[in-house]
Amino acid sequence: MLNVFTTLGTSTIVGNLITVSGSFVLLLVLIRVFAWKNITGIFEKRADKIASELDKAEDAKIEAQELVRQRQTQLDDVKNVADKIILEAKNNAESMKSRIIENAENQASGLKAKAKLDIEKQKAEALVEMRHEVSAISIDLAQEILMEELTPDAHSQLIERYLNNLGE
Amino acid sequence: MEEHANPVLSLGPINFDLTILAMSVLTVLVVFILVFWASRNMKLKPSGKQNVLEFLYEFVFGVAKDNLGEHYAKKYMPFLFTLFAFILLSNNLGLMTHIQNKEGGSLWTSPTANMAYDFGLSFIVTVVCHVEGLKEKGLKGYLQGFLEPIPGMLPMNILEEVTNFVSLALRLYGNIYAGEILIGLLLNLRNVHIAWAPISFILMLVWIAFSVFISSLQAYVFTLLTSMYIGKKVNGH
Numbered sequence: 105m106l107n108v109f110t111t112l113g114t115s116t117i118v119g120n121l122i123t124v125s126g127s128f129v130l131l132l133v134l135i136r137v138f139a140w141k142n143i144t145g146i147f148e149k150r151a152d153k154i155a156s157e158l159d160k161a162e163d164a165k166i167e168a169q170e171l172v173r174q175r176q177t178q179l180d181d182v183k184n185v186a187d188k189i190i191l192e193a194k195n196n197a198e199s200m201k202s203r204i205i206e207n208a209e210n211q212a213s214g215l216k217a218k219a220k221l222d223i224e225k226q227k228a229e230a231l232v233e234m235r236h237e238v239s240a241i242s243i244d245l246a247q248e249i250l251m252e253e254l255t256p257d258a259h260s261q262l263i264e265r266y267l268n269n270l271g272e
Numbered sequence: 273m274e275e276h277a278n279p280v281l282s283l284g285p286i287n288f289d290l291t292i293l294a295m296s297v298l299t300v301l302v303v304f305i306l307v308f309w310a311s312r313n314m315k316l317k318p319s320g321k322q323n324v325l326e327f328l329y330e331f332v333f334g335v336a337k338d339n340l341g342e343h344y345a346k347k348y349m350p351f352l353f354t355l356f357a358f359i360l361l362s363n364n365l366g367l368m369t370h371i372q373n374k375e376g377g378s379l380w381t382s383p384t385a386n387m388a389y390d391f392g393l394s395f396i397v398t399v400v401c402h403v404e405g406l407k408e409k410g411l412k413g414y415l416q417g418f419l420e421p422i423p424g425m426l427p428m429n430i431l432e433e434v435t436n437f438v439s440l441a442l443r444l445y446g447n448i449y450a451g452e453i454l455i456g457l458l459l460n461l462r463n464v465h466i467a468w469a470p471i472s473f474i475l476m477l478v479w480i481a482f483s484v485f486i487s488s489l490q491a492y493v494f495t496l497l498t499s500m501y502i503g504k505k506v507n508g509h
Binding site: 118121125127128134136140144146147 | 280285289299307315316326350357383396
């Protein structure tokens with residue numbers, strides 16, 4: 105290795121030193137001037153984009169939560185209204201039911217009373233008719249038995265006496 | 273040393289090794305073209321080449337952040353990123369092929385397989401380190417740094433600066449140069465007897481794979497140590 109320093113005449117030490125310094129500085133300058141801004145610029149742009157996207161995501165999240173809260177209150181309101189409607193409908197149905205039943209009962213009892221009256225009337229009529237028939241039959245029988253004709257007065261007196269006896 | 277057999281251009285007292293010059297220019301061109309091409313039309317959602325570029329950037333930024341803290345990492349990112357990309361490509365360049373001219377000089381080599389070259393890189397790093405330390409802390413703070421943690425450590429601190437400089441260069445040089453030597457030897461194995469050719473081929477495959485790993489690792493280590501040294505100077509021990 106010492107030869108390198110003693111044969112400075114034909115050695116290329118200084119030449120190499122100049123070569124290496126020159127090349128390195130040249131490369132440094134070239135990269136710095138032409139490519140460095142692009143490289144560091146893209147990193148900064150990316151970092152900014154990520155930061156802004158994070159902020160936007162945060163805002164969107166807050167907005168979404170607000171919307172959820174609003175929807176929830178609206179849903180609750182709608183449920184309350186729906187409950188009220190159902191309650192009202194139920195009450196209406198109940199009252200209508202009791203009204204209809206009352207009407208039906210009234211009608212039924214009315215019919216029942218009328219029927220009872222009819223029955224009574226018919227019974228009375230039937231009784232009167234029966235009386236007339238019985239009296240006629242009995243007079244005929246009496247006529248038959250007595251073999252004599254009665255005068256109309258005696259006829260009617262006989263009837264009256266018979267009816268009074270029936271009435272007792 | 274091989275550099276004497278390489279084509280040389282003499283400009284006055286200074287001799288330029290043309291192979292190394294060509295390789296350096298190639299490195300600069302390839303790194304710049306790749307970075308430039310990948311940084312056109314960058315989208316918010318990366319894909320393809322933008323992904324690769326961002327991966328490399330994030331990788332170096334991660335290394336820098338650990339040693340420098342967030343604020344300084346951003347400040348020194350162009351320097352560290354360029355350093356990493358430059359050394360990564362230089363180290364791997366020499367593994368691609370091996371071209372020799374009639375005098376036995378190499379026409380295709382890793383520029384970092386040359387000691388002066390690596391010392392040059394290490395020198396750049398050291399200069400940047402101390403200048404930034406002076407700028408951040410001022411002259412008094414910078415000199416104060418040498419007396420930390422206790423004034424008795426002054427000789428050790430000075431020695432540390434020297435060893436940092438030398439070890440940074442020699443570590444890179446040793447790894448890459450050894451790789452190239454072995455490639456040359458494995459190629460020459462075929463010249464001993466043609467029967468060695470298949471073995472030479474297989475060993476060459478294995479060694480080149482290993483060398484790719486070593487080259488990338490050395491690029492990472494160089495950048496890591498650079499960020500550590502800068503961190504020590506601007507943040508304090």
